[in-house]
Amino acid sequence: MTAPAPIIAPSILAADFARLADEVRAVEGVADWLHVDVMDNHFVPNLTIGLPVVQSLLAATELPFDVHLMIEDPRRWAPAYADAGAYNVTFHAEASDNPVALAKDLRAAGAKAGLAIDRDTPLEPYLELLPSFDTLLIMTIKAGFGGQRFIPGLLDKVRLARRHADAGHLELRIEVDGGIAADTIEAAAQAGADAFVAGTAVYGASDPGAAVTALRGLAERSVRTT
Template identity: 55%
Template sequence: MGIQITPSILNADFAKMGEEVARIPSADWVHVDVMDNHFVPNLTFGPTMVEALARATDTPLDAHLMIEDADRNAPVYAEAGASSVTFHVEATKAPVRLARELRAQGARASMALKPATPIEPYEDMLPELDMLLLMTVEPGFGGQKFLDLVVPKIRRARAMLDKHGIETWLQVDGGVSLETIERCAEAGADVFVAGSAVYSADDPDAMVEALRSAAAGAAGHS
C-alpha cells in the first residue's frame, strides 16, 4: 500500500457536493467529517449525507466521526455506505468490540486519537484496526494550523505498527499541506487528509497529485 490522499469535503461547497467530489478524480478516498456539536463544537453531516454521497461517487468514503456515543452511532455510517469508519477512542467505551462490529459490516475499522491522547495505551489493540488516525489539529474545525508536537507520536505509532508486523494504515488529519505533508510522511504516515489545501487550490485535483508526490518523495527518504 503506497501513499493515499483523502481530501476532506469539509472545505467544499455543501450545496454542490456531487460536483465538488467530481473535481478530485485522483483522490483515493473522500473524507467526510461528521460532527455532532457535542463531541466537538461544530455541526456538519449525518448518515443521510453519507448515503447521498455514496450514490454520487464511485470513490470510497472515509467517514471520520467526531461524535459522542460512538459505540451506538458508528455502525450506522457503515450501513449508510461508508467504506471506512473512524471513531474517536475518547468517545467509545468498547473500542475493540466496535472495531469488530464495523469490520463485520464490511467497513474498514479506524480509530482516531486527539493530539493530546497518547498512543501507548492502545498498542495491544492495533491489530484490531484497519487504520489509525492521529489528529494533527484539535478536531472540530477546518483550516487550523498543523501541530508539530504530534510528529513524534506519528513516529512512535509507526514503530509500534512495524514491531507488530501489521498492515494497519497510519492516517494524519489537520493542517496537511505542501508545507507539512513531508514531515508526516517522513515520520511514517501513509494516508493523508487534506481539506483547505485541496479545495482552496485553483485546481483541486492537481493539488491532490502534488501532495501525493511530496509525500512519496519524503517517504522514500525516511
C-alpha cells in the first residue's frame, strides 16, 4: 500500500505577527494545513495566541487549520476551536486525564482529533489509544518555543508509531513538529512521518511559498511505503 501524500503545515509561530494575515496568504495554494500553536504560559513557558485570533484568521483564509494546543485543561478549551472551524485540533497527552473522551468531543464538534507527545514523554502508554485519533503529533523538540534544533533520537518514536499504525491498519497521520527543514524532513519521512510542521524553514525564507514546495518535494521523495 502506498503511503498517503505528505502534508506540509507551515507554523505561524515563526511568522511576522504584525502582518499575520499576509503571512498566511503567502502559503495559500501550496501548503496543506496551517499549523497554529496555542500556548498558555502554564503548560509551556510561553504565551502566543488564543481563540479570538484563531477565529479572525479562519475568516481570512481557506487553509485548513491544524491547531496545536499547548495548554492546561484542554477538555475545557479544545472543543471551542473545533466549533470555530479548525480542521484538526491536537492536545497534549501530558495535559489530559481522559484523552479518548476529549477526542470524541472534538470529532462530535466536526474536527479531526490529534494527540501530541512531548519530547520527554514515552509513547508506549498511549499506543492503544491511537484508534481514537486521526493525528499523532510527535514533538522532535521540547514543546514551547520555536526555532529549536531537531533531535534525531526522537524519530524512534515515529518509527514505533508507524509500526503500530501499520500493524493495526490505522488511518492515522503521524505528524512531526520541531526543527523540520530541508536537512531534516527526509529523515523524518523515512522514519514514517507523513505530516510535517515547518516554521522557520518556511517563514524564515525569502519566499515562503517556494519553501513549502521545496519541502514537499523532499518529503515525497522520502516518505515510506508499506
